[in-house]
Amino acid sequence: MIDERKQLYSEAKINSKSIGKKAFENLSHSISRLLERKIRDRLEKKEGVILLQNRRGFAPFIECKSCGYVEQCDRCNVTMTYHATKKHMRCHYCGKVKPAPTTCTQCGGFEFSLNGFGTQRVEQELAALFPSAVTVRMDMDTTTRKGSHEKILRQFGEGGADILLGTQMVAKGLDFPRVTLVGVISADTQMMLPDFRSAERTFQLLTQVAGRAGRSTLAGEVIIQTSQPNHYALKHVREHDFVGFYNEEIEFRKSINYPPFSRVIVVEFKGRNERNVEQTATSFGNQLFTLLNRESILGPSPAVLSKIKNEYRWQIIIKADKDGDKNGTRARHAVARVVNNLSGQSIKSKVKVTVDVDPVGIL
Numbered sequence: 001m002i003d004e005r006k007q008l009y010s011e012a013k014i015n016s017k018s019i020g021k022k023a024f025e026n027l028s029h030s031i032s033r034l035l036e037r038k039i040r041d042r043l044e045k046k047e048g049v050i051l052l053q054n055r056r057g058f059a060p061f062i063e064c065k066s067c068g069y070v071e072q073c074d075r076c077n078v079t080m081t082y083h084a085t086k087k088h089m090r091c092h093y094c095g096k097v098k099p100a101p102t103t104c105t106q107c108g109g110f111e112f113s114l115n116g117f118g119t120q121r122v123e124q125e126l127a128a129l130f131p132s133a134v135t136v137r138m139d140m141d142t143t144t145r146k147g148s149h150e151k152i153l154r155q156f157g158e159g160g161a162d163i164l165l166g167t168q169m170v171a172k173g174l175d176f177p178r179v180t181l182v183g184v185i186s187a188d189t190q191m192m193l194p195d196f197r198s199a200e201r202t203f204q205l206l207t208q209v210a211g212r213a214g215r216s217t218l219a220g221e222v223i224i225q226t227s228q229p230n231h232y233a234l235k236h237v238r239e240h241d242f243v244g245f246y247n248e249e250i251e252f253r254k255s256i257n258y259p260p261f262s263r264v265i266v267v268e269f270k271g272r273n274e275r276n277v278e279q280t281a282t283s284f285g286n287q288l289f290t291l292l293n294r295e296s297i298l299g300p301s302p303a304v305l306s307k308i309k310n311e312y313r314w315q316i317i318i319k320a321d322k323d324g325d326k327n328g329t330r331a332r333h334a335v336a337r338v339v340n341n342l343s344g345q346s347i348k349s350k351v352k353v354t355v356d357v358d359p360v361g362i363l
Protein backbone atom coordinates (compact mmCIF):
# COMPACT_ATOMS: atom_id res chain seq x y z
CA MET A 1 0.00 0.00 0.00
CA ILE A 2 3.00 2.30 0.50
CA ASP A 3 3.98 1.83 -3.15
CA GLU A 4 0.38 2.42 -4.16
CA ARG A 5 0.32 5.73 -2.27
CA LYS A 6 3.63 6.82 -3.77
CA GLN A 7 2.32 6.03 -7.22
CA LEU A 8 -0.89 8.01 -6.71
CA TYR A 9 1.08 10.93 -5.32
CA SER A 10 3.50 11.08 -8.21
CA GLU A 11 0.62 10.93 -10.68
CA ALA A 12 -1.14 13.73 -8.83
CA LYS A 13 2.05 15.77 -9.02
CA ILE A 14 2.06 15.44 -12.79
CA ASN A 15 -1.67 16.22 -13.03
CA SER A 16 -1.29 19.28 -10.81
CA LYS A 17 0.65 20.97 -13.61
CA SER A 18 -2.54 21.16 -15.61
CA ILE A 19 -5.34 21.14 -13.01
CA GLY A 20 -3.56 22.64 -9.98
CA LYS A 21 -4.07 21.69 -6.34
CA LYS A 22 -7.25 19.79 -7.18
CA ALA A 23 -5.05 16.89 -8.27
CA PHE A 24 -4.17 16.17 -4.63
CA GLU A 25 -7.74 15.90 -3.43
CA ASN A 26 -9.18 12.51 -2.56
CA LEU A 27 -5.86 10.75 -2.71
CA SER A 28 -6.59 8.48 0.22
CA HIS A 29 -8.20 5.23 -0.84
CA SER A 30 -8.67 2.00 0.98
CA ILE A 31 -8.97 -0.04 -2.19
CA SER A 32 -5.85 -0.44 -4.30
CA ARG A 33 -6.00 -0.49 -8.06
CA LEU A 34 -5.14 -4.15 -8.07
CA LEU A 35 -8.03 -5.01 -5.79
CA GLU A 36 -10.31 -2.68 -7.74
CA ARG A 37 -9.43 -4.53 -10.96
CA LYS A 38 -10.06 -7.91 -9.38
CA ILE A 39 -13.43 -6.83 -7.97
CA ARG A 40 -14.46 -5.45 -11.37
CA ASP A 41 -13.55 -8.74 -12.98
CA ARG A 42 -15.73 -10.72 -10.50
CA LEU A 43 -18.65 -8.34 -10.94
CA GLU A 44 -18.52 -8.93 -14.69
CA LYS A 45 -18.47 -12.69 -14.16
CA LYS A 46 -21.29 -12.48 -11.58
CA GLU A 47 -19.10 -14.14 -8.97
CA GLY A 48 -19.17 -13.18 -5.29
CA VAL A 49 -16.66 -11.00 -3.44
CA ILE A 50 -16.00 -10.91 0.32
CA LEU A 51 -14.10 -7.95 1.75
CA LEU A 52 -12.77 -7.83 5.30
CA GLN A 53 -12.05 -4.61 7.16
CA ASN A 54 -11.76 -5.28 10.84
CA ARG A 55 -12.88 -1.84 11.95
CA ARG A 56 -16.39 -0.50 12.01
CA GLY A 57 -17.60 3.06 11.66
CA PHE A 58 -16.41 5.54 9.07
CA ALA A 59 -13.07 6.92 10.27
CA PRO A 60 -11.32 5.89 13.49
CA PHE A 61 -9.43 9.19 13.86
CA ILE A 62 -10.71 12.76 13.57
CA GLU A 63 -7.70 15.04 13.44
CA CYS A 64 -7.54 18.83 13.67
CA LYS A 65 -5.84 20.11 10.53
CA SER A 66 -4.12 23.01 12.29
CA CYS A 67 -2.74 21.44 15.49
CA GLY A 68 -3.00 17.70 14.87
CA TYR A 69 -5.18 17.05 17.93
CA VAL A 70 -7.08 13.76 17.62
CA GLU A 71 -10.54 13.62 19.18
CA GLN A 72 -10.67 11.24 22.12
CA CYS A 73 -13.34 9.91 24.43
CA ASP A 74 -13.40 11.86 27.72
CA ARG A 75 -14.09 8.66 29.60
CA CYS A 76 -11.53 6.42 27.88
CA ASN A 77 -8.05 6.97 26.55
CA VAL A 78 -9.00 5.95 23.03
CA THR A 79 -9.82 7.82 19.85
CA MET A 80 -13.45 8.27 18.90
CA THR A 81 -14.71 6.77 15.69
CA TYR A 82 -16.69 8.92 13.29
CA HIS A 83 -19.95 7.32 12.16
CA ALA A 84 -21.15 8.77 8.89
CA THR A 85 -24.69 7.38 9.04
CA LYS A 86 -25.50 9.26 12.25
CA LYS A 87 -22.88 11.98 11.67
CA HIS A 88 -21.50 11.65 15.18
CA MET A 89 -18.49 10.25 17.02
CA ARG A 90 -18.75 7.15 19.10
CA CYS A 91 -16.42 5.49 21.59
CA HIS A 92 -16.16 1.80 20.81
CA TYR A 93 -15.16 1.00 24.39
CA CYS A 94 -17.87 2.71 26.45
CA GLY A 95 -20.47 3.64 23.83
CA LYS A 96 -20.32 7.38 24.55
CA VAL A 97 -21.59 9.51 21.67
CA LYS A 98 -20.55 13.08 20.85
CA PRO A 99 -21.48 15.30 17.91
CA ALA A 100 -18.72 15.58 15.32
CA PRO A 101 -16.51 18.55 16.24
CA THR A 102 -17.00 21.92 14.60
CA THR A 103 -14.12 23.63 16.42
CA CYS A 104 -10.99 22.08 17.88
CA THR A 105 -11.02 21.96 21.69
CA GLN A 106 -7.25 22.55 21.74
CA CYS A 107 -6.62 25.34 19.26
CA GLY A 108 -10.01 26.53 18.03
CA GLY A 109 -9.26 25.37 14.49
CA PHE A 110 -12.28 24.41 12.45
CA GLU A 111 -10.92 22.13 9.77
CA PHE A 112 -10.71 18.42 10.41
CA SER A 113 -9.51 15.44 8.50
CA LEU A 114 -11.01 11.99 8.80
CA ASN A 115 -8.22 9.46 9.01
CA GLY A 116 -8.29 5.73 8.71
CA PHE A 117 -10.92 3.50 7.23
CA GLY A 118 -13.87 1.88 8.88
CA THR A 119 -16.35 -0.37 7.10
CA GLN A 120 -18.73 2.55 6.39
CA ARG A 121 -16.01 4.42 4.55
CA VAL A 122 -15.03 1.38 2.50
CA GLU A 123 -18.71 0.93 1.66
CA GLN A 124 -18.88 4.51 0.41
CA GLU A 125 -15.77 4.01 -1.68
CA LEU A 126 -17.21 0.84 -3.21
CA ALA A 127 -20.40 2.70 -4.14
CA ALA A 128 -18.34 5.33 -5.94
CA LEU A 129 -16.15 2.80 -7.75
CA PHE A 130 -18.90 0.34 -8.67
CA PRO A 131 -22.18 2.27 -8.78
CA SER A 132 -24.22 -0.61 -10.17
CA ALA A 133 -22.95 -3.25 -7.73
CA VAL A 134 -24.88 -4.15 -4.58
CA THR A 135 -22.81 -4.19 -1.39
CA VAL A 136 -24.06 -5.49 1.93
CA ARG A 137 -22.23 -4.47 5.10
CA MET A 138 -22.02 -6.78 8.09
CA ASP A 139 -20.67 -5.36 11.34
CA MET A 140 -21.90 -4.62 14.84
CA ASP A 141 -23.78 -1.57 13.57
CA THR A 142 -25.82 -3.40 10.93
CA THR A 143 -26.55 -6.57 12.92
CA THR A 144 -28.08 -5.21 16.13
CA ARG A 145 -31.62 -6.09 15.11
CA LYS A 146 -32.68 -9.67 15.59
CA GLY A 147 -32.39 -11.70 12.39
CA SER A 148 -30.47 -9.01 10.51
CA HIS A 149 -27.32 -11.13 10.47
CA GLU A 150 -29.10 -14.03 8.75
CA LYS A 151 -30.88 -11.67 6.39
CA ILE A 152 -27.61 -10.17 5.14
CA LEU A 153 -26.09 -13.61 4.62
CA ARG A 154 -29.17 -14.92 2.84
CA GLN A 155 -29.27 -11.93 0.50
CA PHE A 156 -25.60 -12.41 -0.36
CA GLY A 157 -25.85 -16.19 -0.63
CA GLU A 158 -28.79 -16.01 -3.03
CA GLY A 159 -26.94 -13.59 -5.28
CA GLY A 160 -28.99 -10.55 -4.22
CA ALA A 161 -25.75 -8.77 -3.42
CA ASP A 162 -22.41 -8.81 -5.21
CA ILE A 163 -20.10 -7.80 -2.38
CA LEU A 164 -20.19 -8.79 1.26
CA LEU A 165 -18.16 -6.32 3.30
CA GLY A 166 -17.63 -6.64 7.01
CA THR A 167 -15.54 -6.98 10.14
CA GLN A 168 -14.25 -10.31 11.43
CA MET A 169 -17.86 -11.50 11.30
CA VAL A 170 -17.30 -12.36 7.64
CA ALA A 171 -14.27 -14.53 8.38
CA LYS A 172 -15.79 -17.49 10.09
CA GLY A 173 -17.52 -20.48 8.64
CA LEU A 174 -19.27 -18.89 5.68
CA ASP A 175 -19.60 -21.25 2.76
CA PHE A 176 -20.68 -19.56 -0.44
CA PRO A 177 -19.71 -21.45 -3.59
CA ARG A 178 -20.04 -18.30 -5.70
CA VAL A 179 -17.28 -16.45 -3.82
CA THR A 180 -14.06 -16.43 -5.82
CA LEU A 181 -12.41 -13.33 -4.42
CA VAL A 182 -11.57 -12.37 -0.87
CA GLY A 183 -10.00 -9.00 -0.20
CA VAL A 184 -8.47 -7.85 3.08
CA ILE A 185 -8.58 -4.05 3.14
CA SER A 186 -5.90 -3.75 5.80
CA ALA A 187 -4.03 -6.56 7.47
CA ASP A 188 -2.28 -4.03 9.70
CA THR A 189 -5.12 -3.03 12.04
CA GLN A 190 -4.60 -6.04 14.26
CA MET A 191 -1.03 -6.94 13.45
CA MET A 192 0.40 -3.76 14.92
CA LEU A 193 -1.36 -3.97 18.30
CA PRO A 194 1.13 -4.14 21.18
CA ASP A 195 0.06 -7.57 22.37
CA PHE A 196 2.16 -10.71 22.19
CA ARG A 197 -0.69 -12.58 20.49
CA SER A 198 -1.14 -10.05 17.66
CA ALA A 199 0.73 -12.07 15.06
CA GLU A 200 -1.10 -15.26 16.00
CA ARG A 201 -4.48 -13.53 15.82
CA THR A 202 -3.63 -11.96 12.47
CA PHE A 203 -2.52 -15.27 11.06
CA GLN A 204 -5.67 -16.93 12.34
CA LEU A 205 -8.07 -14.27 11.06
CA LEU A 206 -6.46 -14.01 7.64
CA THR A 207 -6.22 -17.75 7.02
CA GLN A 208 -9.82 -18.03 8.11
CA VAL A 209 -11.09 -15.34 5.76
CA ALA A 210 -8.89 -16.58 2.93
CA GLY A 211 -10.64 -19.93 3.24
CA ARG A 212 -13.91 -18.24 2.15
CA ALA A 213 -12.68 -18.05 -1.44
CA GLY A 214 -12.87 -20.87 -3.96
CA ARG A 215 -15.02 -23.30 -2.01
CA SER A 216 -16.46 -24.87 -5.14
CA THR A 217 -14.99 -25.84 -8.47
CA LEU A 218 -14.31 -22.18 -9.24
CA ALA A 219 -10.78 -21.14 -8.32
CA GLY A 220 -10.42 -18.65 -5.50
CA GLU A 221 -8.10 -15.72 -5.13
CA VAL A 222 -7.14 -13.69 -2.05
CA ILE A 223 -5.75 -10.15 -2.02
CA ILE A 224 -4.29 -8.88 1.25
CA GLN A 225 -3.47 -5.19 1.49
CA THR A 226 -0.76 -4.16 3.92
CA SER A 227 1.98 -1.66 4.65
CA GLN A 228 4.06 -4.45 6.24
CA PRO A 229 4.36 -7.02 3.45
CA ASN A 230 7.46 -8.60 5.01
CA HIS A 231 5.85 -9.34 8.35
CA TYR A 232 6.30 -13.03 9.11
CA ALA A 233 2.61 -13.59 9.84
CA LEU A 234 1.72 -12.45 6.32
CA LYS A 235 4.53 -14.40 4.74
CA HIS A 236 3.05 -17.61 6.15
CA VAL A 237 -0.55 -16.65 5.40
CA ARG A 238 0.50 -16.25 1.79
CA GLU A 239 1.92 -19.78 1.71
CA HIS A 240 -0.95 -21.09 3.85
CA ASP A 241 1.83 -22.52 5.98
CA PHE A 242 0.67 -23.35 9.51
CA VAL A 243 3.84 -25.20 10.42
CA GLY A 244 6.07 -22.42 9.11
CA PHE A 245 4.15 -19.85 11.12
CA TYR A 246 4.24 -22.00 14.22
CA ASN A 247 8.00 -22.47 13.98
CA GLU A 248 8.67 -18.78 13.67
CA GLU A 249 6.15 -17.74 16.32
CA ILE A 250 7.43 -20.29 18.82
CA GLU A 251 10.98 -18.99 18.43
CA PHE A 252 9.73 -15.47 19.12
CA ARG A 253 7.74 -16.56 22.17
CA LYS A 254 10.77 -18.42 23.47
CA SER A 255 13.08 -15.46 23.01
CA ILE A 256 10.86 -13.21 25.13
CA ASN A 257 9.73 -15.99 27.48
CA TYR A 258 6.03 -15.67 26.75
CA PRO A 259 3.46 -18.49 26.68
CA PRO A 260 3.70 -21.40 26.13
CA PHE A 261 7.16 -21.04 27.76
CA SER A 262 5.83 -19.21 30.75
CA ARG A 263 2.55 -18.61 32.49
CA VAL A 264 1.46 -15.02 32.26
CA ILE A 265 -0.40 -13.41 35.12
CA VAL A 266 -1.83 -9.93 34.71
CA VAL A 267 -2.73 -7.96 37.82
CA GLU A 268 -4.94 -5.04 36.93
CA PHE A 269 -5.64 -1.96 39.03
CA LYS A 270 -8.70 0.08 38.20
CA GLY A 271 -10.24 3.15 39.76
CA ARG A 272 -11.56 6.63 39.21
CA ASN A 273 -8.75 8.34 41.08
CA GLU A 274 -5.58 8.16 39.02
CA ARG A 275 -3.25 8.80 41.96
CA ASN A 276 -4.82 6.06 44.05
CA VAL A 277 -4.55 3.60 41.20
CA GLU A 278 -0.90 4.43 40.69
CA GLN A 279 -0.16 4.22 44.42
CA THR A 280 -1.87 0.87 44.85
CA ALA A 281 -0.07 -0.53 41.82
CA THR A 282 3.25 0.77 43.13
CA SER A 283 2.86 -0.72 46.61
CA PHE A 284 1.71 -3.96 45.03
CA GLY A 285 4.81 -3.99 42.85
CA ASN A 286 7.12 -3.24 45.77
CA GLN A 287 5.78 -6.15 47.79
CA LEU A 288 5.87 -8.48 44.82
CA PHE A 289 9.53 -7.62 44.15
CA THR A 290 10.46 -9.09 47.54
CA LEU A 291 8.68 -12.36 46.77
CA LEU A 292 9.51 -13.07 43.13
CA ASN A 293 12.42 -12.74 40.75
CA ARG A 294 12.56 -9.09 39.71
CA GLU A 295 13.13 -10.05 36.07
CA SER A 296 9.85 -11.92 35.85
CA ILE A 297 7.85 -8.77 36.68
CA LEU A 298 6.92 -6.10 34.13
CA GLY A 299 5.57 -2.84 35.50
CA PRO A 300 3.73 -1.50 37.35
CA SER A 301 2.81 0.74 34.46
CA PRO A 302 -0.32 2.22 32.88
CA ALA A 303 -2.13 -0.28 30.64
CA VAL A 304 -2.11 0.33 26.88
CA LEU A 305 -5.78 1.23 27.23
CA SER A 306 -4.99 3.45 30.19
CA LYS A 307 -8.49 4.73 30.87
CA ILE A 308 -11.79 3.01 30.12
CA LYS A 309 -15.21 4.27 31.22
CA ASN A 310 -13.66 6.90 33.49
CA GLU A 311 -11.52 4.32 35.23
CA TYR A 312 -7.75 4.56 35.11
CA ARG A 313 -5.97 1.30 34.52
CA TRP A 314 -2.53 0.19 35.63
CA GLN A 315 -1.09 -3.27 35.41
CA ILE A 316 1.66 -5.58 36.49
CA ILE A 317 2.55 -8.49 34.24
CA ILE A 318 4.24 -11.52 35.73
CA LYS A 319 5.86 -14.14 33.58
CA ALA A 320 6.26 -17.30 35.59
CA ASP A 321 9.14 -19.23 34.12
CA LYS A 322 8.21 -22.83 33.41
CA ASP A 323 11.67 -24.09 34.41
CA GLY A 324 11.64 -22.59 37.88
CA ASP A 325 7.92 -22.45 38.50
CA LYS A 326 6.31 -25.16 36.45
CA ASN A 327 2.61 -24.34 36.78
CA GLY A 328 3.08 -20.80 37.93
CA THR A 329 2.07 -21.91 41.42
CA ARG A 330 4.75 -19.89 43.17
CA ALA A 331 3.85 -16.76 41.24
CA ARG A 332 0.14 -17.23 41.86
CA HIS A 333 0.71 -17.72 45.56
CA ALA A 334 2.87 -14.61 45.74
CA VAL A 335 0.22 -12.56 43.92
CA ALA A 336 -2.53 -13.91 46.20
CA ARG A 337 -0.47 -12.99 49.25
CA VAL A 338 0.03 -9.42 48.11
CA VAL A 339 -3.65 -9.10 47.14
CA ASN A 340 -4.46 -10.15 50.68
CA ASN A 341 -1.91 -7.81 52.27
CA LEU A 342 -3.20 -4.86 50.34
CA SER A 343 -6.93 -5.56 50.43
CA GLY A 344 -7.45 -2.96 53.18
CA GLN A 345 -5.62 -0.27 51.26
CA SER A 346 -7.29 -1.02 47.94
CA ILE A 347 -10.78 -1.00 49.45
CA LYS A 348 -10.06 2.30 51.20
CA SER A 349 -8.72 3.93 48.04
CA LYS A 350 -11.48 2.42 45.88
CA VAL A 351 -9.09 0.60 43.59
CA LYS A 352 -10.25 -2.69 42.15
CA VAL A 353 -7.53 -5.30 41.87
CA THR A 354 -8.13 -8.19 39.52
CA VAL A 355 -5.88 -11.12 38.74
CA ASP A 356 -6.03 -12.80 35.37
CA VAL A 357 -4.01 -15.97 34.83
CA ASP A 358 -3.22 -16.78 31.19
CA PRO A 359 -5.19 -13.80 29.84
CA VAL A 360 -6.39 -13.84 26.25
CA GLY A 361 -4.87 -10.40 25.72
CA ILE A 362 -2.80 -7.89 27.64
CA LEU A 363 -4.18 -4.58 26.35
Ligand SMILES: [Zn+2]
Pocket residue numbers: 064065066067068069104105106107108109
Ligand atom coordinates in the same frame (compact mmCIF):
# COMPACT_ATOMS: atom_id res chain seq x y z
ZN1 LIG B 1 -6.52 22.07 16.79
Ligand SMILES: [Zn+2]
Pocket residue numbers: 073074075076091092093094095096309
Ligand atom coordinates in the same frame (compact mmCIF):
# COMPACT_ATOMS: atom_id res chain seq x y z
ZN1 LIG C 1 -15.29 5.81 25.97
